Amino acid sequence: MTDHFAFRLLATDGRARRGEITMPRGTIRTPAFMPVGTGGTVKAMYLDQVRELGADIILGNVYHLMLRPGAERVARLGGLHEFARWPHPILTDSGGFQVMSLAGLRKLDETGVVFKSHIDGSEHSLTPERSIEIQGLLDSDIQMQLDECIRLPAERAEIERAMEMSLRWAERCKVAFGDQPGKAMFGIVQGGDVVDLRLRSAEALAALDLKGYAIGGLAVGEPQAVMLSILHETLPAMPEAKPRYLMGVGTPDDIVESVRRGIDMFDCVMPTRAGRHGLAFTRRGKVNLKNARHAEDPRPLDETSSCPAARDYSRAYLHHLVRSDEQLGAMLLTWNNLAYYQSLMADLRDAIERGAFESRAGAIKDEWARGDI
Numbered sequence: 001m002t003d004h005f006a007f008r009l010l011a012t013d014g015r016a017r018r019g020e021i022t023m024p025r026g027t028i029r030t031p032a033f034m035p036v037g038t039g040g041t042v043k044a045m046y047l048d049q050v051r052e053l054g055a056d057i058i059l060g061n062v063y064h065l066m067l068r069p070g071a072e073r074v075a076r077l078g079g080l081h082e083f084a085r086w087p088h089p090i091l092t093d094s095g096g097f098q099v100m101s102l103a104g105l106r107k108l109d110e111t112g113v114v115f116k117s118h119i120d121g122s123e124h125s126l127t128p129e130r131s132i133e134i135q136g137l138l139d140s141d142i143q144m145q146l147d148e149c150i151r152l153p154a155e156r157a158e159i160e161r162a163m164e165m166s167l168r169w170a171e172r173c174k175v176a177f178g179d180q181p182g183k184a185m186f187g188i189v190q191g192g193d194v195v196d197l198r199l200r201s202a203e204a205l206a207a208l209d210l211k212g213y214a215i216g217g218l219a220v221g222e223p224q225a226v227m228l229s230i231l232h233e234t235l236p237a238m239p240e241a242k243p244r245y246l247m248g249v250g251t252p253d254d255i256v257e258s259v260r261r262g263i264d265m266f267d268c269v270m271p272t273r274a275g276r277h278g279l280a281f282t283r284r285g286k287v288n289l290k291n292a293r294h295a296e297d298p299r300p301l302d303e304t305s306s307c308p309a310a311r312d313y314s315r316a317y318l319h320h321l322v323r324s325d326e327q328l329g330a331m332l333l334t335w336n337n338l339a340y341y342q343s344l345m346a347d348l349r350d351a352i353e354r355g356a357f358e359s360r361a362g363a364i365k366d367e368w369a370r371g372d373i
């Protein structure tokens with residue numbers, strides 16, 4: 001066990017990296033996929049199942065948890081790990097992105113953001129200091145700086161303004177976070193689709209000597225080619241010895257292409273959200289269980305899978321559950337999809353160790369490219 005946060009590179013294959021983060025609550029094997037546990041729960045899953053699938057860390061959202069049940073209440077109940085019975089690492093976002101995308105934004109200035117709750121319309125504020133305080137109350141292991149993620153396309157001046165404010169907020173978050181050896185505060189590189197602004201953000205954040213860095217402002221609707229070119233240009237300016245986390249990404253193809261360029265950590269609602277909408281990811285491609293052609297198909301999703309949801313249930317039964325909007329449909333397909341994502345990550349980690357990233361990457365991309373089977 002360790003009382004500090006440490007990242008070690010174990011192997012590389014081109015720019016792809018195999019590493020591990022050791023923290024008091026456990027080790028995170030990278031490249032890692034972090035299931036999204038918005039309100040302290042990974043929707044439609046028991047967290048024991050999430051763990052059994054190989055997840056080393058899950059995400060929690062400040063925006064959702066501060067509104068309900070409230071950060072102080074979670075603290076009174078022993079913190080998020082105790083509350084949700086997840087003893088392993090948790091990464092919490094700062095709430096910034098949700099405020100921009102979910103809440104009714106009322107004000108955004110140097111101080112922070114003021115917004116209306118999407119739940120009951122009540123007014124709340126987030127400053128860099130309050131965001132770190134909330135993440136501390138949740139007892140979060142990896143805490144994100146408050147940042148401003150702007151929508152693209154945007155004018156250079158607007159992108160520059162938001163990037164520079166995010167840098168000043170990173171400094172304030174670093175001061176507010178202080179010195180917590182067993183925890184980490186990550187900065188977030190912004191700069192939109194303007195390479196020189198991305199580089200300025202990466203270099204200024206590197207100078208803060210934080211324990212890890214996220215790449216923000218991507219996967220917000222831009223073409224994959226734009227996202228990948230920004231990664232290609234930005235990653236070399238980021239410290240080799242620190243973990244890199246690409247927020248909100250992505251499909252298996254996005255993940256493969258981002259690992260190839262040097263990303264270590266991912267989070268995305270895709271596997272869980274798709275599962276709730278009747279879409280199953282398998283090694284042979286995607287299966288839309290809403291489709292009537294599955295109505296009498298006795299085959300399971302994937303008889304070779306170690307996940308019961310993929311191996312033990314007929315497509316006909318899954319189709320019935322999805323068509324009847326039964327809870328078990330969302331549960332089984334979420335289980336299947338998270339199993340698929342974790343198996344991809346395990347394959348990629350193993351392939352990098354063996355110097356076989358390219359061949360494994362090609363196979364995953366082909367699997368994903370197959371249409372609805």
Ligand SMILES: C=CCOC(=O)Nc1nc2cc3[nH]c(NC)nc3cc2c(=O)[nH]1
Nearest residue numbers: 093094097144149216217218219247248
């Ligand atoms: C856990 C995440 C830490 O998030 C923050 O504290 N701030 C933040 N979150 C993002 C989330 C994103 N999801 C996507 N696509 C689905 N793009 C994203 C971009 C950002 C971003 O620029 N900043």
